[in-house]
Amino acid sequence: MSRRISDSTVRRLSHYLRALEELEGRHATTVSSDQLAARGGTTAAQVRKDLSHFGSFGKRGLGYSVAELAGRLRRILGVDRHWKVALVGAGRIGSALFEYPDFAARGFRLVAVLDRDPAKVGRVWGPVTISDISELERVVGERDIDLMILAVPGDAAQAIAERAVAAGARGLLNFAPTQLRVADDVPVTNVNLVMEMEALSFALTKDQTAS
Amino acid sequence: MSRRISDSTVRRLSHYLRALEELEGRHATTVSSDQLAARGGTTAAQVRKDLSHFGSFGKRGLGYSVAELAGRLRRILGVDRHWKVALVGAGRIGSALFEYPDFAARGFRLVAVLDRDPAKVGRVWGPVTISDISELERVVGERDIDLMILAVPGDAAQAIAERAVAAGARGLLNFAPTQLRVADDVPVTNVNLVMEMEALSFALTKDQTAS
Numbered sequence: 001m002s003r004r005i006s007d008s009t010v011r012r013l014s015h016y017l018r019a020l021e022e023l024e025g026r027h028a029t030t031v032s033s034d035q036l037a038a039r040g041g042t043t044a045a046q047v048r049k050d051l052s053h054f055g056s057f058g059k060r061g062l063g064y065s066v067a068e069l070a071g072r073l074r075r076i077l078g079v080d081r082h083w084k085v086a087l088v089g090a091g092r093i094g095s096a097l098f099e100y101p102d103f104a105a106r107g108f109r110l111v112a113v114l115d116r117d118p119a120k121v122g123r124v125w126g127p128v129t130i131s132d133i134s135e136l137e138r139v140v141g142e143r144d145i146d147l148m149i150l151a152v153p154g155d156a157a158q159a160i161a162e163r164a165v166a167a168g169a170r171g172l173l174n175f176a177p178t179q180l181r182v183a184d185d186v187p188v189t190n191v192n193l194v195m196e197m198e199a200l201s202f203a204l205t206k207d208q209t210a211s
Numbered sequence: 212m213s214r215r216i217s218d219s220t221v222r223r224l225s226h227y228l229r230a231l232e233e234l235e236g237r238h239a240t241t242v243s244s245d246q247l248a249a250r251g252g253t254t255a256a257q258v259r260k261d262l263s264h265f266g267s268f269g270k271r272g273l274g275y276s277v278a279e280l281a282g283r284l285r286r287i288l289g290v291d292r293h294w295k296v297a298l299v300g301a302g303r304i305g306s307a308l309f310e311y312p313d314f315a316a317r318g319f320r321l322v323a324v325l326d327r328d329p330a331k332v333g334r335v336w337g338p339v340t341i342s343d344i345s346e347l348e349r350v351v352g353e354r355d356i357d358l359m360i361l362a363v364p365g366d367a368a369q370a371i372a373e374r375a376v377a378a379g380a381r382g383l384l385n386f387a388p389t390q391l392r393v394a395d396d397v398p399v400t401n402v403n404l405v406m407e408m409e410a411l412s413f414a415l416t417k418d419q420t421a422s
Binding site for chain 1: 216226229287288294313314319381388390403408409411415416
């Protein structure tokens with residue numbers, strides 16, 4: 001079923017869950033689709049449509065139960081469990097990611113860090129000791145890694161992705177400016193910060209008509 | 212015209228430009244839509260459709276001129292110029308962004324850093340001295356800031372976005388887990404690293420059918 005759910009729908013589900021968790025914090029018991037829509041940057045009709053993919057929620061005129069819908073969205077998004085995550089690349093972006101508090105709060109546990117730089121291998125980051133990239137297969141296997149974050153240069157990313165998947169990693173978050181080619185059943189999300197900036201410069205540039 | 216171009220099209224244009232620049236580095240003079248498609252993770256037909264939004268390129272059977280198409284895409288994406296960028300938030304993510312070499316290479320020049328922490332204000336980062344957040348309006352005006360990167364907590368982002376736009380910032384790259392509400396003519400791109408991870412956990416979770 002996941003094939004038919006668009007990336008933008010998934011993004012909105014994440015927003016709805018955040019809204020519900022704020023409401024839980026304020027001990028609210030019900031919420032309307034209008035309230036969820038405001039948080040997701042969308043309309044009440046879109047909220048109802050997004051949720052309808054996953055069954056029946058809420059009662060007409062009564063809204064949704066905050067606790068029930070939050071629990072359901074956690075299960076749908078797969079964040080009612082822990083995921084074991086390895087980070088490849090202990091550079092600036094990698095070290096910022098490693099200390100990013102929201103990952104752990106959401107169940108994404110960084111249990112391994114790898115780098116190719118001998119000067120970094122063996123360093124201790126919190127509970128983790130940085131491993132040499134040559135150890136990738138062993139680390140993925142022994143620590144039962146689910147997800148791999150690639151914060152490596154573009155020319156290294158494809159080979160590391162292939163090794164990671166062959167070793168058992170099931171999904172990849174890619175910071176390298178490269179389109180990774182992996183099997184269709186391995187989800188990949190890409191974060192390319194320069195492309196995000198280019199989306200802004202594009203939107204602000206007038207020279208977009210035929211020359 | 213930009214209104215009709217989807218975000219995913221813009222993303223592919225960025226990929227095509229990277230492919231063309233690699234080809235320029237290897238002194239290639241022409242490229243086929245098949246070659247560009249491979250780099251953009253798409254099809255040759257999609258490449259031709261994407262480029263057709265912006266006029267006529269290439270000759271049937273001869274492919275595209277690498278230099279001409281690269282130049283045209285730089286103008287379309289607005290990266291044939293410099294953009295002055297301010298970073299708000301000198302935390303871990305902010306400091307990694309500040310040293311991110313690809314921004315400067317693409318013409319995005321970080322010319323100001325602001326933070327609310329008195330312990331950080333006055334520190335010198337390369338050519339930039341960190342300013343107090345209370346100085347935001349002055350900094351945006353005096354340094355003629357085009358784009359603002361928000362690497363601040365979620366509860367601070369909306370107020371800072373409003374101040375930035377009122378002071379003259381024209382586009383926002385938002386790392387806070389908040390949907391910013393600004394005027395329609397101010398483009399906003401969002402980078403939410405936890406939501407990227409959630410897209411992976413969603414794709415790997417089977418419990419997506421009606422309960």
